[in-house]
Each structure stands twice: as structure tokens, then as C-alpha cells.
Amino acid sequence: MPPSGPFPQFLRAKLTASSMSGTQVAVAAAVAGVGAYALYLRKSAGANATDKPSLASFGFHSLRLHSTELVSHNVKRLRFELPNATQPGGLSLTSALLTISIPAGRWLPVLRPYTPVNSLDETGFVELMVKHYPGGKQSSHLHSLKPGDRLTVAPIKGLSWTPNKHPHVALIAGGAGITPMYQLTQGILNNPGDKTRITLVWGVNTDSEIFLAEQFGALQKKFPDRFKAIYVVATPESSSPHPKGFITKQILEDAGLIASSEKNKDIKVLVCGPPPMEKALKGAMSKPGVLAELGYSPAQIYSF
Numbered sequence: 001m002p003p004s005g006p007f008p009q010f011l012r013a014k015l016t017a018s019s020m021s022g023t024q025v026a027v028a029a030a031v032a033g034v035g036a037y038a039l040y041l042r043k044s045a046g047a048n049a050t051d052k053p054s055l056a057s058f059g060f061h062s063l064r065l066h067s068t069e070l071v072s073h074n075v076k077r078l079r080f081e082l083p084n085a086t087q088p089g090g091l092s093l094t095s096a097l098l099t100i101s102i103p104a105g106r107w108l109p110v111l112r113p114y115t116p117v118n119s120l121d122e123t124g125f126v127e128l129m130v131k132h133y134p135g136g137k138q139s140s141h142l143h144s145l146k147p148g149d150r151l152t153v154a155p156i157k158g159l160s161w162t163p164n165k166h167p168h169v170a171l172i173a174g175g176a177g178i179t180p181m182y183q184l185t186q187g188i189l190n191n192p193g194d195k196t197r198i199t200l201v202w203g204v205n206t207d208s209e210i211f212l213a214e215q216f217g218a219l220q221k222k223f224p225d226r227f228k229a230i231y232v233v234a235t236p237e238s239s240s241p242h243p244k245g246f247i248t249k250q251i252l253e254d255a256g257l258i259a260s261s262e263k264n265k266d267i268k269v270l271v272c273g274p275p276p277m278e279k280a281l282k283g284a285m286s287k288p289g290v291l292a293e294l295g296y297s298p299a300q301i302y303s304f
């Protein structure tokens with residue numbers, strides 16, 4: 001259900017805090033645009049199929065859920081119809097959709113970003129892969145949606161990606177934080193003009209949570225010299241081929257991600273995962289994180 005008016009003052013205040021990630025800054029900008037929502041709805045109500053805005057246009061969009069698929073015990077793929085069935089969404093690489101809902105029994109809207117996982121060039125549809133967190137407000141809501149239900153979204157920009165600006169990117173993800181990394185990996189490798197090398201390190205709880213293994217496997221096969229994926233599993237099965245535990249300094253060293261080595265001096269590190277993982281990597285006020293210990297400067301690190 002779409003929100004009916006401006007968000008409360010305290011929410012805006014919270015979103016202007018100085019320690020924001022890239023996504024938090026984008027979320028603040030999207031929330032600031034909520035006033036345009038009513039205007040957009042008024043305009044789009046009279047628009048015909050060909051002049052309906054794509055997702056790239058400013059404002060909020062109401063998307064109809066086309067279908068769902070359970071891809072693992074706690075991850076669902078949700079396929080939504082775009083406002084214009086004959087055009088792609090028009091999102092740029094690493095953009096996400098800020099989803100907005102008002103769960104039953106609550107008066108405050110819940111806003112969470114999700115990164116589309118289908119090709120940004122696909123016409124007519126946008127797909128999300130959503131991991132269900134027990135008690136999670138938005139992930140529970142999204143998992144409860146049925147085909148025909150609607151979801152309000154607003155596009156938010158991520159990192160502004162310039163092909164070949166960095167010779168090598170390290171993508172470090174935890175759990176469902178993999179989706180921005182997957183979108184970027186597809187965008188880089190499927191662009192013949194972009195020669196960036198990619199090392200992905202993805203931390204998950206169990207082997208069954210490596211829900212994009214097939215897709216990443218196909219990309220590794222196609223681009224063996226440019227793309228390497230390493231999965232780290234907290235509680236692996238006895239037959240698991242993956243290292244056990246969390247993403248540590250040792251794991252990143254073994255992956256060749258030491259900033260001080262000559263070949264990595266221009267590397268860019270992108271991070272997206274649960275708060276404890278991001279804290280361990282980026283450090284807290286008094287304690288340097290693993291990335292600083294490996295020699296990365298703050299300017300080399302981007303957090304979604």
C-alpha cells in the first residue's frame with residue numbers, strides 16, 4: 001500500500017546522519033521526493049502505455065507482482081511487471097529499488113532497498129531475490145505477496161560505475177548483500193568495453209544459501225581470467241568444498257586481496273552485508289577493520 005503523505009520529521013532527521021552508506025544517502029534523497037508521489041500518481045493515471053515512465057524516472061511506482069519462485073528454503077524470486085511492458089526499467093548499474101510498505105498493525109512505513117537481479121536490459125519485468133529474515137519487517141511482507149498484489153518502489157542510485165576506472169574490483173558480500181554484487185558483475189562482464197577484473201568473496205551461513213552459485217559458475221566459466229568467486233560458509237556441510245567460517249583477513253589474503261601488493265594498488269573494494277560483517281571489515285571508531293589492516297584506504301572502500 002502506498003504511503004499517503006510525507007514521512008515523519010524524525011525519520012528525515014535520522015536519514016541525514018553523517019555516517020551514511022551510499023544507499024542511506026540515496027534513500028534520504030528518495031524519501032525527500034515523496035511529495036512528488038501524489039503528483040506522479042495523478043499524472044500516470046491518465047498516461048497511456050507508451051508514455052508511462054520507466055523506473056528511471058523520478059518518483060514512486062506501483063508494480064504488480066507477476067509471479068514468485070522459491071529458490072532456496074528462505075529466498076524467493078519476485079518477478080514484477082514494469083509500468084511499460086515494451087521497455088526495460090531504465091535503471092543504471094548498481095541501482096536498487098527502495099521498497100515501501102506499511103505492514104498490518106503499524107503506522108510507520110517500512111523502507112528497505114533491494115537490488116534487481118535480472119538483466120537491466122530485459123523489457124517489461126524487474127526481478128528481486130529476497131531472503132526472508134525471521135521477524136524481518138519488509139522481507140516478511142515481500143514473502144507474503146501473491147501474484148496480482150502491488151508493491152510501491154522508488155529507484156535509488158548506487159555507486160556511479162565508470163567502466164575501466166579501476167583495473168580490479170573486490171566485491172565482498174554477506175548473505176543477501178550479494179544482489180548488488182551480482183548486478184554489477186553481470187553489468188561489467190557483459191559489457192565488451194569494460195575490462196575490469198572482479199574478485200568476489202561471499203559469506204553465507206550454510207551451503208544452501210549460495211543461491212546464485214549456478215549463475216556465478218557460468219560467469220566464471222565464460223570469463224576465467226577476469227572473474228573469480230570464493231564462498232565462505234559459517235556452518236558448512238561435511239562435504240562442502242568451501243572454507244568454513246566468516247570473511248577474515250586470512251580469507252581475503254588467500255583470495256589475493258592485499259592492498260599493499262603492487263597489482264592491487266588501484267583496486268576498489270565494494271562491501272554489502274549485515275552490520276556485524278561490515279563493522280568487522282570497515283572497523284569502528286577506535287578499532288581499524290580488516291580492510292585497513294590489509295592496507296586499504298577509506299577512499300578505496302565503498303559500502304552499499
Ligand SMILES: Cc1cc2nc3c(=O)[nH]c(=O)nc-3n(C[C@H](O)[C@H](O)[C@H](O)COP(=O)(O)OP(=O)(O)OC[C@H]3O[C@@H](n4cnc5c(N)ncnc54)[C@H](O)[C@@H]3O)c2cc1C
Nearest residue numbers: 112113114115129130131133136137138139176179274304
Ligand atoms: C543496497 C542494498 C541492496 C539490498 N538488496 C537486497 C536484495 O536484493 N535482497 C535481499 O534479500 N536483501 C537485500 N538487502 C537487504 C534488505 O534491504 C533488508 O535489510 C533485509 O531484507 C532485512 O529487512 P527486514 O525489514 O526484513 O528486516 P528488519 O526488520 O530490518 O530486521 C529483522 C532482523 O533481521 C536482521 N537483519 C536485517 N538485515 C539483515 C541483513 N542484511 N543481514 C543479516 N541480518 C539482517 C536484523 O538484525 C534483525 O534481527 C539490500 C540491502 C542494501 C543496503
